[in-house]
Amino acid sequence: MTGEIDRPTVLHVEDLLVSYGAVRAVRGVSLALHENECFGVVGANGAGKSSLLAGISGLVRPAGGNVSLGGEYVTGSRTEDNVRRGLVLVPERRQLFSSMSVRDNLLLGGYVHGRDRRVAEELERVEALFPILAERREQRAGTLSGGEQQMLAIGRGLMSFPRVLMVDEPSLGLAPVVVDAVVDALRELRRQGLTLLIVEQNVRLAMALADHLLVMEQGAIVRETGAGSVLSQEALIAAYLGGTGAGSLEGAPGGASVDMGEEISRSLLQTELSKGEQT
Amino acid sequence: MRVTTPVRASMMGWMPTLFAAGIGQLPETLASGIVNGCVYALAAVSLLVVYNVTGVINFAVGDFLMAGAMLTLLFAGPNGDPHRLPLALAVLLAVVIVTAAGALLEMLVIHPRRQYGTIFLLILTIGISSLLEGGALIPTGSLTYGLRPFTSGPAVSIAGVLLPRQDFWIVGSTLLVMGLLWYGATRTRTGKALRACEVNPTAARLVGIRVDRYWTIAFALGALLAAFAGAILVPVTYATYNMGIPITLKAFVAWVLGGVESPVGAVAGGVSFGVLEAVVLGYSPASVANYGDAVPLLLLIVVLVVRRRGLTRQTVVTRV
Numbered sequence: 001m002t003g004e005i006d007r008p009t010v011l012h013v014e015d016l017l018v019s020y021g022a023v024r025a026v027r028g029v030s031l032a033l034h035e036n037e038c039f040g041v042v043g044a045n046g047a048g049k050s051s052l053l054a055g056i057s058g059l060v061r062p063a064g065g066n067v068s069l070g071g072e073y074v075t076g077s078r079t080e081d082n083v084r085r086g087l088v089l090v091p092e093r094r095q096l097f098s099s100m101s102v103r104d105n106l107l108l109g110g111y112v113h114g115r116d117r118r119v120a121e122e123l124e125r126v127e128a129l130f131p132i133l134a135e136r137r138e139q140r141a142g143t144l145s146g147g148e149q150q151m152l153a154i155g156r157g158l159m160s161f162p163r164v165l166m167v168d169e170p171s172l173g174l175a176p177v178v179v180d181a182v183v184d185a186l187r188e189l190r191r192q193g194l195t196l197l198i199v200e201q202n203v204r205l206a207m208a209l210a211d212h213l214l215v216m217e218q219g220a221i222v223r224e225t226g227a228g229s230v231l232s233q234e235a236l237i238a239a240y241l242g243g244t245g246a247g248s249l250e251g252a253p254g255g256a257s258v259d260m261g262e263e264i265s266r267s268l269l270q271t272e273l274s275k276g277e278q279t
Numbered sequence: 280m281r282v283t284t285p286v287r288a289s290m291m292g293w294m295p296t297l298f299a300a301g302i303g304q305l306p307e308t309l310a311s312g313i314v315n316g317c318v319y320a321l322a323a324v325s326l327l328v329v330y331n332v333t334g335v336i337n338f339a340v341g342d343f344l345m346a347g348a349m350l351t352l353l354f355a356g357p358n359g360d361p362h363r364l365p366l367a368l369a370v371l372l373a374v375v376i377v378t379a380a381g382a383l384l385e386m387l388v389i390h391p392r393r394q395y396g397t398i399f400l401l402i403l404t405i406g407i408s409s410l411l412e413g414g415a416l417i418p419t420g421s422l423t424y425g426l427r428p429f430t431s432g433p434a435v436s437i438a439g440v441l442l443p444r445q446d447f448w449i450v451g452s453t454l455l456v457m458g459l460l461w462y463g464a465t466r467t468r469t470g471k472a473l474r475a476c477e478v479n480p481t482a483a484r485l486v487g488i489r490v491d492r493y494w495t496i497a498f499a500l501g502a503l504l505a506a507f508a509g510a511i512l513v514p515v516t517y518a519t520y521n522m523g524i525p526i527t528l529k530a531f532v533a534w535v536l537g538g539v540e541s542p543v544g545a546v547a548g549g550v551s552f553g554v555l556e557a558v559v560l561g562y563s564p565a566s567v568a569n570y571g572d573a574v575p576l577l578l579l580i581v582v583l584v585v586r587r588r589g590l591t592r593q594t595v596v597t598r599v
């Protein structure tokens with residue numbers, strides 16, 4: 001139970017279908033994201049999470065369904081144009097301009113806003129949020145560490161003045177300490193009022209951030225959970241162990257191993273969830 | 280148009296015997312190699328800009344150069360023609376027209392077919408090359424044309440080496456254009472966006488860059504560089520409708536020599552190729568020098584065998 005939310009819906013996705021030829025990657029996903037809300041989409045590799053974001057952002061033209069941003073239908077319009085509307089994607093594997101400087105990467109993030117004064121102000125804000133990016137200003141993006149690259153990718157997304165920021169696997173390939181830094185930054189952005197849609201294989205990270213988790217499997221949303229709901233928690237774990245059956249949870253009470261190799265202990269889930277309740 | 284003042288033959292291959300020079304003329308030979316090398320460098324950078332952004336090898340580069348030369352001739356006219364335009368204006372007009380033509384050809388011919396892949400698009404540019412050649416043949420016939428140097432006067436002697444005045448124009452304006460290009464690419468929003476399309480087109484789309492438009496901009500810029508090269512070259516060479524293809528081949532070799540992806544490499548490749556060609560043609564017997572146009576092809580084979588990545592060392596940037 002998430003209760004009634006009276007804030008306006010920013011992003012509305014209805015029955016979205018994304019196909020690559022015969023491969024149907026997203027099969028009818030719907031979601032409604034309110035202002036200053038954070039949704040997390042979790043699911044195993046190949047579940048269709050990235051394809052969902054590609055369909056929403058316009059990187060791939062959806063085969064069906066609808067996407068609307070602030071009441072305006074943007075289904076099938078190109079990524080380049082959606083960025084102008086504030087629908088911004090921080091893609092899987094960062095996709096930086098690796099041979100260009102950190103500064104130029106950030107400035108290119110503000111490309112659609114031209115010579116607007118706000119771009120310079122936003123640059124300052126991003127560099128305040130990620131001081132390491134200010135330090136590495138002149139360095140080539142390709143020479144940054146994985147964590148710094150992720151910060152740069154998020155920073156570049158922020159430079160486009162997103163109404164909704166979609167982040168695909170921010171923790172991919174990062175060491176736990178670095179993941180924490182990225183999570184802290186995303187939390188801070190939420191506190192400042194940003195609306196987020198985060199895709200993650202790392203359930204802990206998603207739980208630490210999101211008000212609402214969607215579990216994706218084979219292109220569809222199979223479970224939804226609001227933070228703190230014990231019932232949904234069970235459902236979530238069951239969904240993760242879907243392949244091996246719910247029984248394996250009892251079989252491994254200390255720490256059930258999840259299919260993508262991520263170790264989740266039940267107590268850890270509890271702590272993360274109670275943290276979520278506090279914020 | 281009439282032939283006016285052919286100052287001297289260039290390395291373009293149709294009068295190579297003029298260069299059967301004595302050993303005493305080595306400095307002059309090297310200087311003329313550098314001068315021709317500037318033209319190859321401009322054409323090589325033209326190939327590079329188009330290729331890096333679009334992945335298309337623009338076989339029409341030499342014909343854009345020819346068009347720049349012919350239009351400069353048309354507007355600047357022979358000496359004594361009362362209707363001729365001031366030289367600067369003639370060059371400007373020629374460059375603007377060829378640039379616009381480059382943009383239009385991209386929009387009308389290349390872009391609607393871009394999904395067919397690189398080989399198809401290469402063949403399409405060969406078609407554009409023939410189109411431009413044919414378009415030039417009709418008004419010019421198969422005659423050759425020359426233009427007076429930008430500044431008149433005898434060759435300048437520096438340390439006993441005689442250098443035609445146009446040489447200074449060619450080298451100086453090439454340096455200027457390269458400087459402007461560097462400034463544009465590193466300091467302007469459009470230049471950075473153009474490089475963004477080269478480095479990572481997907482990321483470019485994700486920050487709102489309309490990559491299609493930058494295809495057009497890349498072709499326009501490529502045409503501009505080639506047309507400018509043609510305009511500064513025409514006082515030292517004869518222009519003919521079919522001068523383009525040998526230049527395309529030489530620019531291609533210069534570009535490959537420079538390592539394909541680096542602008543500095545393309546310039547270095549252009550100048551070294553110019554010098555090498557001048558020396559080979561200058562010191563070969565006429566019977567060999569008559570096969571001057573085989574030089575780039577031979578060199579290309581050598582380069583591809585010896586060093587497949589070109590002469591410059593590439594910094595390998597991982598695309599994460």
Ligand SMILES: Nc1ncnc2c1ncn2[C@@H]1O[C@H](COP(=O)(O)OP(=O)(O)O)[C@@H](O)[C@H]1O
Nearest residue numbers: 020023025043044045046047048049050051052
């Ligand atoms: N460009 C593509 N072409 C063809 N199939 C693709 C492409 N991208 C993803 N897929 C397929 O779509 C499915 C979902 O992939 P993806 O959205 O990347 O999943 P996730 O992000 O959850 O790992 C997978 O079966 C994958 O193989």
Ligand SMILES: [Mg+2]
Nearest residue numbers: 049050051092
């Ligand atoms: Mg993915």
